[in-house]
Amino acid sequence: MIENLVIVESPAKAKTIEKYLGKDYHVVSSFGHIRDLAKKNLGISIENNFLPDYEIPKEKSKVVSELKKSANEAGDVWLASDEDREGEAIAWHLAAVLGLDIDKTKRIVFHEITKEAITEAIKSPRTINMNLVNSQQARRILDRLVGFEVSPVLWKKVQPALSAGRVQSVAVRLIVEREREIISFGSESAFRVTALFTITDEKGEATVIKAEASKRFPTDEEAMKFLELCGATEYIIESVTVKPGTRSPSPPFTTSTLQQEAYRKLGFSVAQTMAVAQKLYEAGKITYMRTDSTNLSKLAIGKSKEVIAAEYGEKYSKSRQFKTKSKGAQEAHEAIRPTYPDNSSITGTQNEKKLYDLIWKRTMASQMADAEVEKTTIIVKMGNSPVTFNATGEVIKFDGFLKVYSESTDNEGGDDEKSIIPQVSKGMPINYKSISAVQRFTTPPPRYTEASLVKKLEELGIGRPSTYAPTISTIQNRGYVLREDRPGEKREIRMYNLEKGKITPTNKTEMAGKEKSKLFPQNIGMVVNDFLVKNFPVIVDFHFTAEVEEQFDEIALGNIEWTKMLKGFYGPFHETVDKALENRDSKIGVRVLGNHPQTGEVVMVKVGRYGPVAQIGNKEEGGTVRFASLNANQLIETITLEEALKLFSLPRNIGEFEESDVVVGTGKFGPYVRHSNKFYSLKKGVDDPFSIDLERAKQLITEKRESEKMKLMKDFDDIKVQNGRYGPYVTKDKKNYRLPKGCDIEKLTKEDCLVIIEKSSKTKK
DNA sequence: CAGTGAGCGAGCTTCCGCTTGACTT
Numbered sequence: 067m068i069e070n071l072v073i074v075e076s077p078a079k080a081k082t083i084e085k086y087l088g089k090d091y092h093v094v095s096s097f098g099h100i101r102d103l104a105k106k107n108l109g110i111s112i113e114n115n116f117l118p119d120y121e122i123p124k125e126k127s128k129v130v131s132e133l134k135k136s137a138n139e140a141g142d143v144w145l146a147s148d149e150d151r152e153g154e155a156i157a158w159h160l161a162a163v164l165g166l167d168i169d170k171t172k173r174i175v176f177h178e179i180t181k182e183a184i185t186e187a188i189k190s191p192r193t194i195n196m197n198l199v200n201s202q203q204a205r206r207i208l209d210r211l212v213g214f215e216v217s218p219v220l221w222k223k224v225q226p227a228l229s230a231g232r233v234q235s236v237a238v239r240l241i242v243e244r245e246r247e248i249i250s251f252g253s254e255s256a257f258r259v260t261a262l263f264t265i266t267d268e269k270g271e272a273t274v275i276k277a278e279a280s281k282r283f284p285t286d287e288e289a290m291k292f293l294e295l296c297g298a299t300e301y302i303i304e305s306v307t308v309k310p311g312t313r314s315p316s317p318p319f320t321t322s323t324l325q326q327e328a329y330r331k332l333g334f335s336v337a338q339t340m341a342v343a344q345k346l347y348e349a350g351k352i353t354y355m356r357t358d359s360t361n362l363s364k365l366a367i368g369k370s371k372e373v374i375a376a377e378y379g380e381k382y383s384k385s386r387q388f389k390t391k392s393k394g395a396q397e398a399h400e401a402i403r404p405t406y407p408d409n410s411s412i413t414g415t416q417n418e419k420k421l422y423d424l425i426w427k428r429t430m431a432s433q434m435a436d437a438e439v440e441k442t443t444i445i446v447k448m449g450n451s452p453v454t455f456n457a458t459g460e461v462i463k464f465d466g467f468l469k470v471y472s473e474s475t476d477n478e479g480g481d482d483e484k485s486i487i488p489q490v491s492k493g494m495p496i497n498y499k500s501i502s503a504v505q506r507f508t509t510p511p512p513r514y515t516e517a518s519l520v521k522k523l524e525e526l527g528i529g530r531p532s533t534y535a536p537t538i539s540t541i542q543n544r545g546y547v548l549r550e551d552r553p554g555e556k557r558e559i560r561m562y563n564l565e566k567g568k569i570t571p572t573n574k575t576e577m578a579g580k581e582k583s584k585l586f587p588q589n590i591g592m593v594v595n596d597f598l599v600k601n602f603p604v605i606v607d608f609h610f611t612a613e614v615e616e617q618f619d620e621i622a623l624g625n626i627e628w629t630k631m632l633k634g635f636y637g638p639f640h641e642t643v644d645k646a647l648e649n650r651d652s653k654i655g656v657r658v659l660g661n662h663p664q665t666g667e668v669v670m671v672k673v674g675r676y677g678p679v680a681q682i683g684n685k686e687e688g689g690t691v692r693f694a695s696l697n698a699n700q701l702i703e704t705i706t707l708e709e710a711l712k713l714f715s716l717p718r719n720i721g722e723f724e725e726s727d728v729v730v731g732t733g734k735f736g737p738y739v740r741h742s743n744k745f746y747s748l749k750k751g752v753d754d755p756f757s758i759d760l761e762r763a764k765q766l767i768t769e770k771r772e773s774e775k776m777k778l779m780k781d782f783d784d785i786k787v788q789n790g791r792y793g794p795y796v797t798k799d800k801k802n803y804r805l806p807k808g809c810d811i812e813k814l815t816k817e818d819c820l821v822i823i824e825k826s827s828k829t830k831k
Numbered sequence: 832c833a834g835t836g837a838g839c840g841a842g843c844t845t846c847c848g849c850t851t852g853a854c855t856t
Contacts, residue, residue, distance in 0.1 A: 075850060098850025152849055206847075213846020227844045532848055674836055693836050733833025745833055
């Protein structure tokens with residue numbers, strides 16, 4: 067019999083702690099929560115003062131029975147779940163399920179996994195804090211009430227299988243509202259004037275500096291007029307300002323900042339970052355990856371100091387402890403850092419190496435000296451205009467933490483490039499090399515990426531480190547939003563260039579609105595959002611979470627009773643649910659575009675059973691009602707009558723080829739060409755089903771035939787060997803079969819193929 | 832693998848936050 071059983075949440079943590087505690091302690095893991103509200107029904111008895119109905123989920127039964135067995139065999143049970151609201155609740159559920167005495171069972175906490183912290187914790191156990199547990203119960207029950215009362219309203223009023231919740235609905239709202247800002251954004255343009263000046267120093271060496279005019283010019287005429295002035299004057303340096311400054315490193319990673327930087331620097335999706343980090347954590351290479359804390363253990367700070375001094379020298383080291391500033395942070399863990407700071411690199415997959423490198427650098431940089439910079443600003447005066455040209459340059463005097471790491475930012479325009487400015491003095495005359503006025507368009511606010519959405523949610527205090535990635539998956543799985551690339555549209559920009567007193571106009575094109583991996587709201591997301599905003603304004607308010615969190619904190623402090631808090635919330639909330647159900651507004655999400663120009667029938671768009679659809683005519687008026695699905699990227703909100711009517715022109719016959727009709731249409735998988743019962747997809751972003759001609763259609767048909775021929779390696783009529791994405795395979799009756807390893811395709815016979823098919827169907831059973 | 836949009840109504844969908852595997856394709 068082992069004297070002491072310690073229960074923690076994570077198995078990787080259990081392994082480490084057991085090493086620190088020695089042979090008198092057996093450390094096991096609960097794998098997170100072991101009980102939850104009943105899966106079916108509401109799981110809450112509202113009339114019994116919100117009495118929760120807890121059950122052990124099926125997938126947890128094995129863990130729980132093992133825990134029970136260990137607990138029965140042990141002398142003392144120590145509950146060592148995380149030091150936060152959820153951790154306290156886990157401890158309480160464990161006590162309840164394992165039949166431990168709530169008032170006597172030892173509860174210990176540590177927010178870093180070091181030998182010192184753990185032995186210290188063992189010395190000072192406390193008991194379960196029921197106030198903290200109750201604040202968790204309030205949180206859990208409130209979320210269930212919101213999710214399980216609002217979602218069914220959506221099923222009834224909008225579409226089945228939809229969902230709403232305190233976190234996901236706000237995430238969707240952010241994306242929808244951002245899209246509307248972009249839709250209503252009116253882009254304006256103005257000419258930005260930049261000059262290249264040549265500066266010759268005492269030694270006669272020439273350098274070119276770039277300076278920007280202090281004014282922008284709204285029209286071509288004004289820009290031209292200014293350039294004319296520029297060509298007819300002299301330039302003198304009016305002032306030179308040199309300002310020293312410092313830059314400080316960012317704090318070490320939390321879940322949210324790791325997701326943002328891994329996206330910006332490595333192009334990882336939020337889910338990918340978490341999966342790779344999980345592997346690093348399980349291999350003992352980094353500390354826990356779901357954390358809101360920027361705290362580092364004394365051990366980590368000390369070790370980092372040694373590493374930095376040895377690697378870069380004493381003057382690069384500066385120990386710092388960062389205060390966590392994010393709203394609602396619970397700080398149960400350390401920041402995300404290398405377990406062993408002396409390992410600057412690791413073995414593993416490419417992605418593991420890259421992410422580890424990022425974490426190592428960020429951690430080291432956080433313990434390094436400020437960078438010292440010198441910012442120089444030069445103002446150049448013109449002889450005939452009050453407009454000045456300004457140039458800024460930055461010189462790094464001491465690189466400090468920048469030696470290791472510099473944080474990326476979200477803005478994409480690399481406009482404010484900083485150059486090195488040579489020695490110049492006030493009153494010095496200089497000459498221009500060239501001056502150009504370039505039309506610049508204002509840009510709408512950026513669409514969210516997964517990572518920037520996480521950042522925003524964290525700022526609002528909505529969601530937790532363990533739920534950022536799942537929330538983003540949920541809103542995509544429900545079809546509310548979609549992560550997409552957009553090619554953008556070509557835009558002409560005008561420019562005028564002044565050189566040697568002569569102005570030459572030139573035009574160039576740029577791509578406007580090009581997007582990569584951005585979150586776009588879908589029609590159903592917009593309809594659901596508008597419905598929620600109208601019917602449940604409190605729930606989708608950006609401050610709702612912050613407000614209820616304040617009350618949860620009061621419960622944790624013992625100032626409010628948790629069921630009272632729930633009663634206060636539920637009364638008015640449930641009324642809004644009833645009101646939303648009573649409302650007989652049948653036209654949810656319908657937008658009437660106008661009337662058919664020929665027949666006068668009403669034309670509308672809405673989200674139908676199979677997605678967004680345009681409709682001509684309606685039941686009430688009689689006659690035939692016609693439907694046509696909207697194309698991908700067409701929004702109910704912005705589609706025009708003309709565009710909607712165009713949808714009804716498909717499928718259309720565009721001619722004949724090899725004595726068969728060629729028909730263009732749009733199907734389940736997008737626009738296609740149909741020819742003698744075969745389908746050929748149109749190229750995305752290249753072909754348009756409404757304008758494609760016979761010539762291009764023929765081309766698509768022959769191209770596909772060519773590639774099919776390339777694919778075909780052996781042809782035994784009903785059985786074929788084809789070359790696919792994952793190498794050669796056998797195909798028969800539209801079913802594919804993998805080839806055995808080391809198979810010689812050249813010698814493969816029809817009989818061999820039949821054997822392969824036989825074997826494969828046997829193993830499937 | 833290229834549609835679907837009548838009406839009835841059974842039975843189902845759904846939340847947030849803790850934690851990891853065990854499964855195919």
